[in-house]
Amino acid sequence: MYIHKVLPRSRFCSFDLASITAGPGCMHSFVSRTHLPTLACASMQAQEEVKIEQVSPEQLEPEGLERQWRLVQEKRPLIHCITNFVSMDLMANVLLAAGASPAMVHSLDEIEDFMKLASGLLINMGTLSSDWLASKKLAAKQAVALGKPWVLDPVACGATPVRTRACLDLLSCHPTVIRGNGSEIINLAEAAGCASTQEAAQQRACSGVDSTATSDDALSQAKLLAAQHKCIVAVSGKVDFVTDGVQVVAVHNGVPMLTLVTAAGCSVTALIAAFVAASPHQALLATAHALAAFGVAAEASCSGAPAGPGSLRVGLLDELYRGVSSGACLGAHLQLL
Numbered sequence: 001m002y003i004h005k006v007l008p009r010s011r012f013c014s015f016d017l018a019s020i021t022a023g024p025g026c027m028h029s030f031v032s033r034t035h036l037p038t039l040a041c042a043s044m045q046a047q048e049e050v051k052i053e054q055v056s057p058e059q060l061e062p063e064g065l066e067r068q069w070r071l072v073q074e075k076r077p078l079i080h081c082i083t084n085f086v087s088m089d090l091m092a093n094v095l096l097a098a099g100a101s102p103a104m105v106h107s108l109d110e111i112e113d114f115m116k117l118a119s120g121l122l123i124n125m126g127t128l129s130s131d132w133l134a135s136k137k138l139a140a141k142q143a144v145a146l147g148k149p150w151v152l153d154p155v156a157c158g159a160t161p162v163r164t165r166a167c168l169d170l171l172s173c174h175p176t177v178i179r180g181n182g183s184e185i186i187n188l189a190e191a192a193g194c195a196s197t198q199e200a201a202q203q204r205a206c207s208g209v210d211s212t213a214t215s216d217d218a219l220s221q222a223k224l225l226a227a228q229h230k231c232i233v234a235v236s237g238k239v240d241f242v243t244d245g246v247q248v249v250a251v252h253n254g255v256p257m258l259t260l261v262t263a264a265g266c267s268v269t270a271l272i273a274a275f276v277a278a279s280p281h282q283a284l285l286a287t288a289h290a291l292a293a294f295g296v297a298a299e300a301s302c303s304g305a306p307a308g309p310g311s312l313r314v315g316l317l318d319e320l321y322r323g324v325s326s327g328a329c330l331g332a333h334l335q336l337l
């Protein structure tokens with residue numbers, strides 16, 4: 001258990017969705033709903049210290065997910081995203097559909113001012129370049145200085161030495177949460193000097209952004225990484241694991257076809273940033289809830305047997321938009337190990 005300084009949240013103008021009957025997935029190609037001008041309505045609140053709370057089994061019941069998701073919809077946290085080119089569109093739409101407010105801002109000149117407006121930060125290491133790396137480091141430092149939660153997605157960590165070093169640089173900036181697939185978490189933990197298990201060493205190789213390891217393979221490394229860096233670590237896969245180094249929550253939602261939707265992982269990491277920004281004192285629980293929300297939405301979108309990843313991508317947005325009102329949360333399956 002440890003202390004993070006957080007700014008509770010900023011408030012934002014909302015815009016009327018009442019007239020929209022179909023989900024945003026259907027509107028996807030017609031309307032961009034990222035409304036940067038609404039950011040001008042943000043107001044900052046006083047800084048306060050918040051404890052990261054332990055998770056109890058009752059909080060993992062479907063009602064707990066519903067409560068946490070409603071909180072996201074009420075607070076509508078602004079998430080400052082510095083992400084890769086591939087994920088920008090899906091990530092922004094996932095955040096909007098689930099009830100948060102995305103802003104993709106990466107210019108070094110703008111980082112400091114923008115972080116003052118945001119409730120949380122997402123940093124993704126995909127399509128890495130040196131000028132963006134400078135922005136990422138500055139944003140992470142600024143988030144910590146302002147006491148705002150920030151989430152690291154170490155895309156393809158271990159694929160090249162440059163990428164691994166960049167991930168380590170960001171790791172030293174104290175992320176609140178790290179979310180990666182099995183290979184990424186194993187490679188990051190090893191690079192950070194966490195003792196390796198034999199199974200983890202065997203699974204270390206990765207073939208780019210896709211994982212060659214399961215989430216089970218990475219669990220012991222995830223716990224070591226979380227304990228060593230006093231953060232929450234989430235490993236995604238068939239079962240998602242979320243740990244603070246002591247407690248482990250398993251999330252049993254999702255569909256295998258998500259691995260064929262590029263940037264699904266990047267987008268769920270942004271959703272984690274939104275859930276944690278809405279409940280910063282419950283980063284472990286909020287991370288598990290974000291993964292469950294994404295998973296139940298994917299399951300709901302597959303209930304009519306989608307033809308393939310294209311319709312899953314659209315259906316996912318629609319189900320995230322239907323969110324708590326669809327009853328999908330009842331299918332949430334979270335477990336304290």
Ligand SMILES: Nc1ncnc2c1ncn2[C@@H]1O[C@H](COP(=O)(O)OP(=O)(O)OP(=O)(O)O)[C@@H](O)[C@H]1O
Nearest residue numbers: 181209236237238254255256258262263264265266
């Ligand atoms: N076999 C599976 N069954 C069910 N859900 C899965 C499976 N594999 C991944 N998922 C889900 O897909 C989402 C993305 O996880 P994944 O591990 O594929 O991320 P990633 O490799 O980082 O993705 P990307 O690089 O495309 O952003 C998570 O919500 C996870 O729960």
Ligand SMILES: Cc1ncsc1CCO
Nearest residue numbers: 084086126127155209263
């Ligand atoms: C395909 C791809 N390449 C760099 S980032 C990214 C998105 C999935 O991580």
